[in-house]
Amino acid sequence: MVIRFAGDSGDGMQLTGDRFTSETATFGNDLSTLPNFPAEIRAPAGTLPGVSSFQLHFANYDILTPGDRPDVLVAMNPAALKANIADLPKGGVLIVNTDEFTKRNLTKVGYEANPLEDDSLADFAVHEVAMATLTKGALESTGLSKKDAERAKNMFALGLLSWMYHRPHEGTERFLREKFAKRPDLAEANILAFKAGHAYGETTEAFAVTYEVAPAKLQTGTYRQITGNAALSYGLVAAGRVTGLPVFLGAYPITPASDILHELSKHKAYGVTTFQAEDEIAGVGAALGASFGGALGVTTTSGPGVSLKSETIGLAVALELPLLVVDVQRGGPSTGLPTKTEQADLLQAMYGRNGEAPLPIIAPQSPGDCFHAAIEAAAIAVRYRTPVMLLSDGSLANGSEPWKVPDASALEPVDPGFATEPNAPDGSGEFWPYLRDADTLARPWAVPGTPGLEHRIGGLEKADGRGSISYDPDNHDRMVRLRQAKIDGIEVPDLSVDDPTGDAEVLVIGWGSTYGPIGAGARRVRALGKKIATAHLRNLNPMPANLGDILGRYRTVLVPEMNLGQLSVLLRARYLVDAKSYTKVSGLPFKAEELQNVFLGYISGDYLTGSHPTTSTDVSSGAMA
Amino acid sequence: MSTDLGLPVMGGLDLVPTTTDKQTAKDFTSDQEVRWCPGCGDYAVLAAVRQFLPTLGIKRENTVFVSGIGCSSRFPYYLNTYGMHSIHGRAPTIATGLAVSRPDLSVWVVTGDGDALSIGGNHLIHTLRRNVNLKILLFNNRIYGLTKGQYSPTSEVGKVTKSTPLGSIDHPFNPISLALGAEATFVARALDSDRKGLTEVLGAAAAHRGSAFVEIFQDCPIFNDGSFDVLRKPETKDQRLVPVRHGEPIVFGPQDNRQAVIQNGLGLTVVDAATVPTEQILVHDTSNLELSFALSRLSNQDLTHTVTGIFRNTDRTTYDDAVRTQNHQAKNATGTPDLQALLNGRDTWTVA
Numbered sequence: 001m002v003i004r005f006a007g008d009s010g011d012g013m014q015l016t017g018d019r020f021t022s023e024t025a026t027f028g029n030d031l032s033t034l035p036n037f038p039a040e041i042r043a044p045a046g047t048l049p050g051v052s053s054f055q056l057h058f059a060n061y062d063i064l065t066p067g068d069r070p071d072v073l074v075a076m077n078p079a080a081l082k083a084n085i086a087d088l089p090k091g092g093v094l095i096v097n098t099d100e101f102t103k104r105n106l107t108k109v110g111y112e113a114n115p116l117e118d119d120s121l122a123d124f125a126v127h128e129v130a131m132a133t134l135t136k137g138a139l140e141s142t143g144l145s146k147k148d149a150e151r152a153k154n155m156f157a158l159g160l161l162s163w164m165y166h167r168p169h170e171g172t173e174r175f176l177r178e179k180f181a182k183r184p185d186l187a188e189a190n191i192l193a194f195k196a197g198h199a200y201g202e203t204t205e206a207f208a209v210t211y212e213v214a215p216a217k218l219q220t221g222t223y224r225q226i227t228g229n230a231a232l233s234y235g236l237v238a239a240g241r242v243t244g245l246p247v248f249l250g251a252y253p254i255t256p257a258s259d260i261l262h263e264l265s266k267h268k269a270y271g272v273t274t275f276q277a278e279d280e281i282a283g284v285g286a287a288l289g290a291s292f293g294g295a296l297g298v299t300t301t302s303g304p305g306v307s308l309k310s311e312t313i314g315l316a317v318a319l320e321l322p323l324l325v326v327d328v329q330r331g332g333p334s335t336g337l338p339t340k341t342e343q344a345d346l347l348q349a350m351y352g353r354n355g356e357a358p359l360p361i362i363a364p365q366s367p368g369d370c371f372h373a374a375i376e377a378a379a380i381a382v383r384y385r386t387p388v389m390l391l392s393d394g395s396l397a398n399g400s401e402p403w404k405v406p407d408a409s410a411l412e413p414v415d416p417g418f419a420t421e422p423n424a425p426d427g428s429g430e431f432w433p434y435l436r437d438a439d440t441l442a443r444p445w446a447v448p449g450t451p452g453l454e455h456r457i458g459g460l461e462k463a464d465g466r467g468s469i470s471y472d473p474d475n476h477d478r479m480v481r482l483r484q485a486k487i488d489g490i491e492v493p494d495l496s497v498d499d500p501t502g503d504a505e506v507l508v509i510g511w512g513s514t515y516g517p518i519g520a521g522a523r524r525v526r527a528l529g530k531k532i533a534t535a536h537l538r539n540l541n542p543m544p545a546n547l548g549d550i551l552g553r554y555r556t557v558l559v560p561e562m563n564l565g566q567l568s569v570l571l572r573a574r575y576l577v578d579a580k581s582y583t584k585v586s587g588l589p590f591k592a593e594e595l596q597n598v599f600l601g602y603i604s605g606d607y608l609t610g611s612h613p614t615t616s617t618d619v620s621s622g623a624m625a
Numbered sequence: 626m627s628t629d630l631g632l633p634v635m636g637g638l639d640l641v642p643t644t645t646d647k648q649t650a651k652d653f654t655s656d657q658e659v660r661w662c663p664g665c666g667d668y669a670v671l672a673a674v675r676q677f678l679p680t681l682g683i684k685r686e687n688t689v690f691v692s693g694i695g696c697s698s699r700f701p702y703y704l705n706t707y708g709m710h711s712i713h714g715r716a717p718t719i720a721t722g723l724a725v726s727r728p729d730l731s732v733w734v735v736t737g738d739g740d741a742l743s744i745g746g747n748h749l750i751h752t753l754r755r756n757v758n759l760k761i762l763l764f765n766n767r768i769y770g771l772t773k774g775q776y777s778p779t780s781e782v783g784k785v786t787k788s789t790p791l792g793s794i795d796h797p798f799n800p801i802s803l804a805l806g807a808e809a810t811f812v813a814r815a816l817d818s819d820r821k822g823l824t825e826v827l828g829a830a831a832a833h834r835g836s837a838f839v840e841i842f843q844d845c846p847i848f849n850d851g852s853f854d855v856l857r858k859p860e861t862k863d864q865r866l867v868p869v870r871h872g873e874p875i876v877f878g879p880q881d882n883r884q885a886v887i888q889n890g891l892g893l894t895v896v897d898a899a900t901v902p903t904e905q906i907l908v909h910d911t912s913n914l915e916l917s918f919a920l921s922r923l924s925n926q927d928l929t930h931t932v933t934g935i936f937r938n939t940d941r942t943t944y945d946d947a948v949r950t951q952n953h954q955a956k957n958a959t960g961t962p963d964l965q966a967l968l969n970g971r972d973t974w975t976v977a
Contacts (some may be wrong), residue, residue: 018719026972106787171972224973234968241964246724250718267967268952269959273725275948277718278751284710285718285748289691292709292719293727306762375716405973408964448730449642450722451686456701458710468657469702 003161003478006084007076007097009038010362017054019158019175023167023609025225025402029058032516033395033590034066034397034451036364037404039338046105051083060216064516064523066399069589074157074586075102076131079109087122090176094124095160097153103378129200131156138196142189146600149600155613159197169194174214222282226403228367228396229256233263237270239297239324242375243382243414247272248290250283251300255338256394257328260300284325288312291321294418294447295603303345304335307353310350313387314353315459317483320443322381324374324386325436329393331587334466341394343512350541350570356480360384361540363391366514368403373538379414379450385442391540393562395589396513407521419444422452425465431455433522434467450607492539494546499533499582506602507554509579511537511567514560514590521595530603537567542576551577555600556622559588580607583615630950633740634940636643637758639959640728640941641683648679652958661696666817666843671703673823673870675921678704681831683731690733693740696771697764697843700735714732714745717752720759725945731831736789738779739769742798746778763800763840764817768849772868781926786848801921804838805914812917812936817844818857822868822933829935835943842931855928867923869909869934875920876906887922893919895930911938 007013014035024031037052044050057067067177075081077100088094097509101116115121116128131153138156139149155176162169173191181189192377240247249259249272262402263272273290277283277416282300287297299309306313306327310449318325329345331337348362360380364373370392377388424430431453446453455467463470464478497507510518517538522534535550551557551571559568565581572579582598584590599605644787653675661667678688682780689704692698694713701708711719716734724732741749741763752759768786770777775788779800783792804812811833821840842853855861867877867886875886876898883898885906898906909915917937924930956962 022972026974028974028976088690164926171882198695220976222969222973222975224970226970233846238964246726248722250722268955270962270964270967273948273952275722275725278747281715282718282721282748282751285715286722286725289709289719289724290726291722293723293730294724297722311712312715319709385941401658405968413974448689449684449687451684454686454705455706456657456704456708456710458701459712460710 001072001165002055002070002536003072003074003083004053004070004087005074005075005157006051008079008155009040009050010045011051011052011076012151013054013076013449015051016154016158017056019172020161020167020173021056021400022161022175022225024056024058024165024167025223026168027166028216029060030063030402031049031056031225031400032063032066032364033057033059033400034395035073036588037339044098044114046077046079046108048079048083048109048176050225053080053575056356061218062218063401064520065589065592068593072161074161076157078105078111078115081115082109082111090123090125093127093389094121095127095129095157098128098133098158099130100415111530115188129160131197134196134200135193137215138192139189142185142192143183144189147558148186149189152190155190156197156200156467158393159194159199160201161197163198163201170200180400205429212432217453218402221404223402223404225400226368227259227400228364228370228392229259229328229398230263231368231403232364232370232390232392232397233260233267234377235371236260236264236298236324236407237267237377238371238411239375241408242411243378243416244295245296245382245416247298248285248287248295248531250277250279250300250302251275252277252283252305254280254302256306256330256397257302257305258302258325259397259558260326277510280305281312284309284312284323288316288319288321288323291316291323292319292447294416294445296322296382296409297420298326300328302328303332303348304332306345310353313359314355316356317359318459319457320383320385320483321445322390324380324381324390326374326390327475328397329391337587339394340353341513341589342562342585343391343393343514344561344566344585344586345391346511346563346566349570353591356484358484358541359387359389360487360490360542361389361391362538363512363538363609364396365512367396367401369400371403375411380490382416383442384440384486385445386487391512393513394430394531399478399506399513401530416445418450418451419446419453423521432466434462435458435465435484436482441482443491473507488542490542492544493544495535495537495544495550497533497550498522501531504531504533505555506558506599507533507535507550507556508558509535509537509551509571509597510560510566511540512560516624517590517592517595518560520592521590521599524592524596525599525603528600532599532603540567548575551575551579556608557578558598558600560584560595563590580612581614630947630954632942632946632950635834635914635946637760637830637832637837638683638731639680639820639834641687641730641731643682644684645682647683650675650679652685653705655703657702660699662668662846662847664709664846665696666766666845667697667700667713669817669820670823670841670843671700673820674827676706676950677824677827678706680828681731683834687729688731688733689723689815690712690735692735693737693745695737695740695769696845697735697737704771714740714743715748716740717748717759720825721755721757723753724757724759725948728758728945728949734759734761735817736761736763736960738763738765738767738777738800738945741972742778742800742803750803753807753809753836753838756808756810758834758939758943758945760830761839763801763838764843765840766843766849767797767852768845770845770848770949774848780925785854790968796964797926800840800925802918805918805937809838809937810835811938812836812943813934814842814933815842816842816933826935829938833938834946835941851967856931865931867918867930867932869932869936871909871911871935874903874906874908885950886920891919893923895923909933927943952963
């Protein structure tokens with residue numbers, strides 16, 4: 001079941017969706033969400049650019065995506081209707097707030113006639129509800145102003161939907177009481193509006209049918225609902241715990257990464273220090289300075305911030321100090337689409353620095369996976385003394401899913417192994433900061449305050465071992481290769497392939513947030529009796545050792561990405577495989593139906609001869625198929 | 626919520642471990658050969674710092690020098706302490722992260738007029754307003770040396786350099802005014818060749834808890850030779866140098882021609898000391914921001930009247946102390962942090 005709440009950005013749609021999600025999670029359904037909101041905080045009221053929506057997919061089986069098209073659309077005004085109605089399939093349920101369908105509001109978005117009065121919505125099961133009027137009526141006795149009362153209409157809508165789907169409502173009531181702790185009158189008013197919506201559904205004949213979706217069958221364990229940014233924040237807290245290091249976050253606010261700064265600033269008690277810097281460069285600089293002092297330095301940002309931090313990340317590569325760089329990707333180039341998702345920073349992460357400056361890259365594949373990816377990134381940073389790039393994206397950051405809560409006591413410890421003794425191989429009693437560990441090629445991490453290990457490091461090239469400044473040509477050649485070899489030699493788990501029949505001819509390989517849509521597309525294809533293999537890369541640098549073998553086993557390798565083919569460029573260059581690219585950069589995730597069609601085209605071989613789709617436009621227009 | 630954390634007034638080095646071992650300049654000298662140009666003012670500053678550091682009585686391993694890019698930024702390589710030669714303009718950011726996470730360190734930033742005032746201007750002002758407990762030594766030679774002679778943000782208007790063959794046309798910064806405007810709690814100036822004055826200023830900077838900004842006039846013999854000579858030559862220096870000291874009247878000049886600084890409207894004027902009553906002569910007060918600012922602009926930057934010494938020295942809670950206090954308070958309020966409780970959150974359900 002897919003529900004989409006849509007309204008003006010001032011209507012509280014994100015809050016409504018969020019509460020419905022919590023209720024649904026508590027009920028035990030599996031779920032996946034897609035918030036979609038404008039970059040403007042308050043675009044002009046009632047206009048198309050001001051439409052904000054929240055889509056929630058829930059079911060009694062495990063869910064991989066937020067859903068392609070809604071089964072139920074809640075439209076709070078004409079703009080929300082106009083912006084979303086094209087996505088509602090025939091027969092879909094449409095609930096509209098009729099109070100906003102005034103001549104002025106209709107004209108504002110270009111409706112010449114009221115769609116509620118002509119037959120343009122005849123294909124849908126339309127429920128007209130005067131939500132504002134009903135809400136105001138329900139709150140008459142509270143003494144609130146009409147304006148304040150009307151603002152609670154989103155809770156009326158939530159109450160109505162909660163009734164339709166039998167959601168538990170204790171959590172929402174508790175939430176409202178806490179949110180409006182300083183204004184108990186508003187808390188009660190919102191609860192009243194919520195209950196009024198619930199009662200309206202119960203007593204109105206129009207809603208003769210209520211829906212019941214049974215709880216999903218998930219692995220046993222304790223679950224909670226979590227967003228990617230929250231999971232990533234907890235992962236950073238946990239990384240401090242497993243390494244035994246204080247966590248230092250240096251960050252500058254940027255969409256869609258700011259919530260990590262907000263979340264971590266609440267957890268000072270866990271040994272986390274947060275520093276809101278004057279700019280992106282200072283954020284990463286302070287993190288690197290903290291790492292030099294023996295902390296786990298972290299900086300969080302989005303693509304434009306990575307551009308600004310590049311020089312400092314290069315310094316971290318040269319200094320060979322642990323550093324975590326979290327890039328919550330958004331639409332680019334430049335300011336691009338701040339609130340929309342994209343995966344177009346892969347090559348920036350891989351190559352976006354001057355000189356040969358390799359670093360490990362890890363990409364989580366679901367909101368909950370952001371937790372584990374953060375710990376894995378920290379472990380590599382500490383073990384190999386290197387900056388690590390963690391590539392999340394907007395859809396992971398703001399999307400949520402039920403998350404099997406990890407056992408904190410079972411997290412594997414990582415020993416930072418600080419240097420405490422002089423190490424010069426010539427027995428001089430000196431400390432050589434660039435003498436490497438034979439296995440990992442990592443250099444010693446000697447923090448200020450350690451007697452006898454005073455040393456100087458910097459961005460200038462250093463002599464192998466001794467670490468003093470060196471302009472020697474052979475030494476530079478050796479150091480460049482050593483830094484590369486260190487990254488290439490990082491141990492990452494082998495890639496596993498999901499190929500149920502073991503004889504699929506097409507392998508779909510993805511990375512990051514496309515995990516859900518690719519899995520959903522493959523499930524649909526398999527339901528049609530076709531064979532397809534899937535694999536998902538978490539470690540993008542270095543790549544798993546068995547990747548080349550896997551790629552060679554399949555007739556066709558297909559790489560769907562939310563960029564113009566960045567992973568496929570890497571795979572083609574490194575493994576000389578004729579990887580096919582399927583791309584989309586609309587700011588929204590792939591749809592399962594869309595990928596299903598692409599997969600089928602490659603399975604049948606139709607797309608291997610003649611034309612094949614490379615973009616979602618090709619698929620939807622059917623131009624290539 | 627109040628952010629008055631009730632912190633006691635402390636000294637700059639109060640949390641840094643001390644030693645009773647006898648330390649000398651030699652202990653603070655690294656094995657690296659110093660490679661500045663012959664006659665560079667950096668040599669004098671380096672010698673002064675090597676002499677000065679042992680007098681602090683703190684452990685050498687708890688001393689860190691961080692620099693950016695430029696001639697002066699080679700400084701850390703020549704000291705046998707912990708050090709980082711970072712990237713252009715960013716040293717204050719690195720030093721901030723270090724100072725916030727390590728209260729047991731004495732953190733110094735070595736920078737130049739290009740590094741601190743041009744590419745790194747933003748970090749400089751924000752570090753000063755936050756009042757992070759670190760010391761910034763700005764070597765001002767009014768020229769870009771490492772890139773071989775372009776004008777800098779402190780070069781005088783009309784300066785003919787490789788990039789300004791017809792003379793520079795942009796107005797320079799007044800670094801002391803800038804630091805005061807950026808809410809700095811400690812602001813001072815010294816001349817590279819004045820070992821005594823420089824050492825005195827360094828000592829006060831180290832003892833100050835918070836950001837200390839020290840401008841050091843320093844000669845570049847290759848690209849801006851003799852730029853501060855009027856402040857060194859016996860025949861001119863006495864008329865131009867205005868040394869100030871907290872609590873003392875601001876008078877200067879040769880014994881037979883004493884000059885005094887008096888208030889004139891909202892600004893200051895230099896007058897013949899013999900012509901004004903003593904009570905009219907201003908007494909220096911390092912806690913008086915308006916006086917400090919006026920002194921920074923006693924003359925144009927043509928060195929006619931160049932104030933040296935400590936312009937401002939005042940106590941304000943440091944950013945790093947406040948951060949650590951908030952962290953401690955959060956810990957005290959929470960008790961033993963329970964990671965599992967954090968991960969569980971408030972709404973969980975069990976799948977059996």
